[in-house]
Amino acid sequence: MHRLVAAAPAVAMLAGLGSAAQSQSSTPATPIVGSLVLKEAVSPSSPSAESFGQPARTDPVPKRVSLVQAIDEAYARSPAVIAAQAEVTAAEARARQAGYRQNPELSVEVENFGGTGELKGLRSTETTVSLNQRLDLSGRRSARVAAARADIELQKLKLSVARADLASSVRQEFARAVAARERLELANENVDLTKELARIAGLLVDAGREPPLRAMRARSALAQAQAQQEAARADELAARTTLASLLGSTIPIEEAIHGPLDLSPSPIKLDRSLEVRVAAAEVAAAQAALQVQQAEGRFDPAVGAGVRHIRETGDVGLVAGLSVPLKIFDQNRGNIDAARAAVLAAEARQRTSLLGVTSRGRNAISAVQAAQRRLAALQKSALPEAREALRLAQRSWTEGRATLVELLDAQNAYLSTQAALTEAELALAVATAELGRIAAQ
Template identity: 60%
Template sequence: MYRKSAAAVAAAMLVAGAAGAQVSTPATPRVGSPVISSPVGPPDEAPLTETQTLVPRDGPLPAMLSLEQALDEAEARSPTIIAAQARVEAAEARIRQAGYRVNPDLSIEIENFLGTGELSGLRQTEATVSLNQRLDLGGRRRARIAVAGATLASERLRLAIARADLAQSVRQQFARAVSARERLRIAQENEANAREVARVAGVLVAEGRDPPLRAVRARSAAAQASAELEAARAEEVSARGTLASLFGVVEPPAGVVGELLAPPPQSVDPRLSLEIRLAEAERARAESEVTAQLAQGRLDPAVGLGVRHVRETGDFALVGGISLPLQVFDRNQGNIAAARAEVRSAEATLANASASVAARARNAAIAVEAAEARVEALEGAGVPEAAEALRLAQLSYREGRASLLELLDAQNASRTAQLALVDARLSLANAIAELGRVAAQ
């Protein structure tokens, strides 16, 4: 089935793992719906096109839900995606805020009024109106923009991770819903077979060909099959309800359509995984924070220019000034040290993410290959041979050449083989979903 593709994926991962884990931070991740992005810059240098606000979809789900529809509905409805999208929008707004320059100060100063003697009243007042502007010689504005841009890159990657996690959850839960549907089908067939066996056993007992104990045993097996059918119905309803909860919807779809399996991704490069890219972005953000804190520790003078009016003579004059903070006690030493420590923490997180993602990808590829082998074995021999044995046992029992116990054993063997195939396909679907999650970029 997919054995060759899984082996190719495993080989590609080994090559990628040997190449190391140095990855550049991407500009814009893409998983699921596109995110509109633009060059990061201050408002007076480059306009920032905001991410489109995601309006959650409402209304009922499609009555019969396919996997493609489930992925689309989850993307359009999930509260998790809405929250992550809002955090991206907040980060974009902070970029705009970081790009604004410091506002100038307007000051009005009146001197020599309400004094004594010649300074009594307002006869010799001097009024000064001045405008003061703090100069950004230390690069604080540029550093703020860099921090905000790095934060936006991280939030966009977190949005991509939220979409990838949601897609994996939808694929796995959809597989569980399909598996529950197949279990219900098997339970319905088993219950129908058990009722038919009980009917035939009753006829044979009535004709004196079988002892009454055989009819009791057949009715017991039919009752057990009926109980298993009710449990399968409940499991199928629960699986559809859990799938709908991923969309933030209470009312589940009437059913799911489509097959359980999907082909695995053709190539997986752990170095390009979302977790490593996020760790890279967080390291870049920490480094930009160091630059910002260093800029906060530099001296930024403020200059002012104003007009003074002397009431006594009616003359006007210009006044100018410069002020400079004296960094006697606070030179931002603590914040600089903290920012540098955050860089070391981000580097350690990146190293841990590189090892974790490589192991996760390798394990997922191995799980896909093992599940494929199990599915192939059951599809090729296990289920067909069990079905043929059941058919022969039913014919033999009707002709009186096989006992009831032999027929019940054949039924149990066939049902067990079918359920094992459903479990194997579910395991394969989960492994493929995990491998696809690692491959998401």
């Protein structure tokens, strides 16, 4: 039942910190992990990326989906991804706006009119038309552009986080849907076996070869198997419904198609995971915001040039001016101090993020290793032994050397081992999906 493990990004190589670690290869069905830091992994090939700002897909979800199809559908329909894409588009628009210079100012002044004596009426009017431009000597524009670009990078990383979170959830729910279907198949098989045993037990009781208690025991086992079948059917429907909800549909999908995935290796390091990169981008954005506030605290002079017309003489002359704001009261110190504090906070979060990712990475590696050991034990010994015990019990019961109770016990043990194998594969699929999410870049 390797299909469950294929439903999550299987880890191919993990190595410890430092040069002493050795690479370990594996197959998608049985990933092998090492000690501390993820150095290389294999995962399903990335589904096609959606363009920023593309509206959510509204056509019906396919009834039968593979894992890659499910992730593609989720990317195209998820409100969280759509919102993150819109935030990137907004950041790009803000960056364009930040690059514009301040608009020039056109001023018109009319002097010496409507007064008394020589200034009565419009005879002595002086009209000045000038154009004024604020100079960007303090670097405000460049600081705004740098801050806007830092915000673009941050929003793009947040989009990657949203997509990685969604892909991890889809992988886990896909694995649960496959596991639920296998539990249902196992429950159906159990019902078929116990139904046949109940039929044979009834015939033997009628023939006087078995006491009536044996038939009652067989019918009881059948009733229990049918109850488990109904529970498995409900769980399987719930799993398909949950998976469909991640794809933006309220109608359960009909089947999660298992099968081999197109796996390709890609180098991954925990210290370059998305969480760490987002924290670093937040530090860069905070530093850029500090540069903006520092630029706001400097003065920017404004220069102007124009033409003055003296109506009385008909003469025309050029005028020029320079204005400088005096930073006497407001020097923007409060905003600068707040921006510095924001940088310190972002740097602290960056350190916390690295510690958290390292810790979660170690725990995820341990979970994968434990799931591998459990799965290997079930595959190599527990399941073969249970299968052989059931075969011998069936043979002994046919030959009259074993009771119906002994056969039912052997059958239950075999089915329980099969169920444990399904749960072990599901645990490994979920653990590898979680590890892949932690190490996603």
